[in-house]
Amino acid sequence: MELKTISRIDPLIKAYLTGSFSKDHVALPVRPMHARDMNLVTFKIVLSQNLQKPNMLLILLKAFRIDLLGLTIMPFLASLLYFFGSLTPEKLPLVGLALVSMVLVHCSVFSFNDYFDHFKGGDRMNPNSGSQVIQQGWLRAQTVFRLSLGLLLFAVLSAVPIVAAFPLKLLPVAAVVMASSVGYSLLGQGFKYRGIGEFFVFICFGPLIFYGTSVLLGTSLTLNALFVSIVFAWMTVFYQQVKNFENIYVDSQLRIGTFISRIGFDNAKVILQLQSIVLCALFAVFAYKLFAVDLGVVSLLLLGGMVFIFLRKLKTVDSPMSGRLLNLSRYALLLHHAFFVLLVAQLYFGAVK
Amino acid sequence: MNIKIFDKKDFPSYLPKLNALYDDLFSGGKGFRSKLIDRVSSHLKLPSKSVHLMAQTIEFIHNASLLHDDLIDRSHLRRNKTTAWLKYTPEYAVLAGDYLLARVMVNLSRHGNLELLQYTSEIISDLLEGEWIQDSLVEDWNVQLNQLDQVHRLKTASLFKWCIRAPFICKGGYKKDVHDLLEELGAILGLLFQRSDDLLDYDVRNYENKAILGDLKSGYVNSFGSFLMAGMGATTIEGFKKVENMDQLRELVDEEYFNSRLEEFDEMNVAHIELYKHHLQTLSDLLPEEERPLINDLKNLPDLMYWRKIKK
Numbered sequence: 001m002e003l004k005t006i007s008r009i010d011p012l013i014k015a016y017l018t019g020s021f022s023k024d025h026v027a028l029p030v031r032p033m034h035a036r037d038m039n040l041v042t043f044k045i046v047l048s049q050n051l052q053k054p055n056m057l058l059i060l061l062k063a064f065r066i067d068l069l070g071l072t073i074m075p076f077l078a079s080l081l082y083f084f085g086s087l088t089p090e091k092l093p094l095v096g097l098a099l100v101s102m103v104l105v106h107c108s109v110f111s112f113n114d115y116f117d118h119f120k121g122g123d124r125m126n127p128n129s130g131s132q133v134i135q136q137g138w139l140r141a142q143t144v145f146r147l148s149l150g151l152l153l154f155a156v157l158s159a160v161p162i163v164a165a166f167p168l169k170l171l172p173v174a175a176v177v178m179a180s181s182v183g184y185s186l187l188g189q190g191f192k193y194r195g196i197g198e199f200f201v202f203i204c205f206g207p208l209i210f211y212g213t214s215v216l217l218g219t220s221l222t223l224n225a226l227f228v229s230i231v232f233a234w235m236t237v238f239y240q241q242v243k244n245f246e247n248i249y250v251d252s253q254l255r256i257g258t259f260i261s262r263i264g265f266d267n268a269k270v271i272l273q274l275q276s277i278v279l280c281a282l283f284a285v286f287a288y289k290l291f292a293v294d295l296g297v298v299s300l301l302l303l304g305g306m307v308f309i310f311l312r313k314l315k316t317v318d319s320p321m322s323g324r325l326l327n328l329s330r331y332a333l334l335l336h337h338a339f340f341v342l343l344v345a346q347l348y349f350g351a352v353k
Numbered sequence: 354m355n356i357k358i359f360d361k362k363d364f365p366s367y368l369p370k371l372n373a374l375y376d377d378l379f380s381g382g383k384g385f386r387s388k389l390i391d392r393v394s395s396h397l398k399l400p401s402k403s404v405h406l407m408a409q410t411i412e413f414i415h416n417a418s419l420l421h422d423d424l425i426d427r428s429h430l431r432r433n434k435t436t437a438w439l440k441y442t443p444e445y446a447v448l449a450g451d452y453l454l455a456r457v458m459v460n461l462s463r464h465g466n467l468e469l470l471q472y473t474s475e476i477i478s479d480l481l482e483g484e485w486i487q488d489s490l491v492e493d494w495n496v497q498l499n500q501l502d503q504v505h506r507l508k509t510a511s512l513f514k515w516c517i518r519a520p521f522i523c524k525g526g527y528k529k530d531v532h533d534l535l536e537e538l539g540a541i542l543g544l545l546f547q548r549s550d551d552l553l554d555y556d557v558r559n560y561e562n563k564a565i566l567g568d569l570k571s572g573y574v575n576s577f578g579s580f581l582m583a584g585m586g587a588t589t590i591e592g593f594k595k596v597e598n599m600d601q602l603r604e605l606v607d608e609e610y611f612n613s614r615l616e617e618f619d620e621m622n623v624a625h626i627e628l629y630k631h632h633l634q635t636l637s638d639l640l641p642e643e644e645r646p647l648i649n650d651l652k653n654l655p656d657l658m659y660w661r662k663i664k665k
Contacts, residue, residue, distance in 0.1 A: 042628070
């Protein structure tokens with residue numbers, strides 16, 4: 001086993017962290033025994049061809065966090081279905097471009113996140129954080145960076161015709177999305193690390209999407225539509241906070257100041273419980289205001305039941321190292337997708353007011 | 354050097370039972386940590402007074418944690434003797450542990466090395482944090498190995514880190530890179546020590562015939578337990594909760610599976626031993642020539658910690 005230890009102030013460190021030090025070898029970062037203030041980084045140097053890797057498609061799907069793509073495109077698809085009456089054939093190309101742009105932004109943001117977390121050391125310390133494609137040696141960090149940049153560029157190019165069609169209304173939207181995407185984990189100093197990541201997630205994963213779709217389809221954003229967008233946004237923030245709760249110990253060790261790590265374990269549990277109750281209330285209002293009575297009751301029972309199960313799981317978590325923490329975020333994701341499926345079903349049956 | 358850790362003269366005789374409690378406590382231990390301090394210090398040519406202070410410090414911290422641990426776990430025996438909380442009172446056991454930690458602070462502040470005092474406070478803080486988190490994991494049957502490693506880095510590894518690093522802090526004048534390496538070396542030793550101890554609980558390499566399955570019976574999944582149970586279904590994990598002896602464990606998890614998992618666990622730790630040796634080599638390049646013989650003294654420690662003997 002070849003190991004190499006380099007100081008962070010050594011000019012060579014960047015080459016090892018980015019993977020550009022060699023064409024034939026990869027430098028797998030070795031998890032340090034402690035996180036704080038380490039000057040030294042140790043790598044395991046391995047011949048690239050000796051690494052067991054899945055095929056490139058699977059690697060890219062993992063790198064781009066396709067498992068989380070639903071958080072990005074479901075609100076958009078929901079908004080399209082919501083405003084379906086305004087969707088005409090001539091708008092389809094722009095709608096298609098919008099979808100492509102969103103997918104590209106999603107892939108780019110998660111790749112950037114992986115890249116900057118790799119430099120900060122977070123994903124080294126926590127094997128449940130990020131995609132781990134860099135840590136496994138499947139992709140070099142510089143490849144991930146170039147991919148993210150390229151994807152962002154194509155996302156911008158895809159968005160240009162859309163923004164050009166409605167510049168006054170969509171340019172501010174595009175600016176906010178760009179600033180949020182780039183600023184979220186930028187250089188390890190972004191919004192995520194300052195406890196305000198949730199605000200940008202909320203804005204981008206619900207209201208902005210619905211607003212953008214309404215502009216694209218030439219319709220107005222009704223209060224009911226805004227309400228639906230808020231439900232999506234709230235659930236995405238909920239997922240993010242549950243994920244941060246899973247990582248609360250490592251984030252605290254690495255001084256990553258997410259909102260959850262700043263408020264601490266006990267308060268975070270309370271916040272998540274309150275969030276769950278708010279979600280139930282939102283589902284109840286949603287069911288009452290938007291659906292026909294019987295379908296509304298079914299939705300509320302299903303979603304409320306899922307929230308109740310989540311609360312029970314959360315109650316059993318007594319430690320930041322608990323094994324019961326580990327799959328909580330997957331459950332929050334399931335809740336988000338279940339809401340989408342129920343909404344689509346309701347829209348399909350024409351039961352939405 | 355024969356280091357006398359406990360001296361009745363250092364503690365007030367007017368406190369009833371205190372010296373008797375400490376006499377019991379300090380008379381049984383192997384003093385491994387103080388021996389490690391001695392070994393490292395000898396290569397740095399530190400004055401004997403400083404070596405004695407450091408040896409005493411680490412043994413006081415370690416034994417304070419044992420006093421508290423035994424009460425938390427409600428253990429009845431420590432080093433084949435009745436535990437302090439049971440023999441005296443729980444209150445005395447807690448206070449005796451606290452008194453040792455206070456004594457550490459008094460001694461170090463009198464010594465005057467602020468960096469050493471600061472580092473020691475951080476280590477005690479880590480130790481207590483690890484203890485707290487470990488206590489929060491009782492009856493958590495889903496805890497993963499990487500999560501337990503975080504706990505052990507705080508709890509066990511912190512004292513080994515201190516043993517390796519404190520003499521260098523005492524001497525002073527070393528770069529941060531040296532200290533970082535010493536931290537990593539100490540942490541790896543601590544991790545290996547803990548994992549070996551956890552294997553003992555499953556009667557693996559139990560050369561001293563220590564009591565087994567104590568962790569499992571008290572609802573605590575140790576590192577090997579977590580590794581063994583990884584990927585098992587809920588029914589099998591329920592079975593673990595009822596295991597009383599190794600025969601029952603072998604019925605639950607067949608011999609072949611147990612041995613294959615043990616082999617994988619050992620392989621993982623061999624990788625840690627390799628990492629340790631790599632760090633030792635890097636350290637050697639950073640030390641002045643007259644201190645490099647220290648490397649030979651530290652070379653066999655990980656094998657001793659993990660295999661409980663030196664592998665040839």
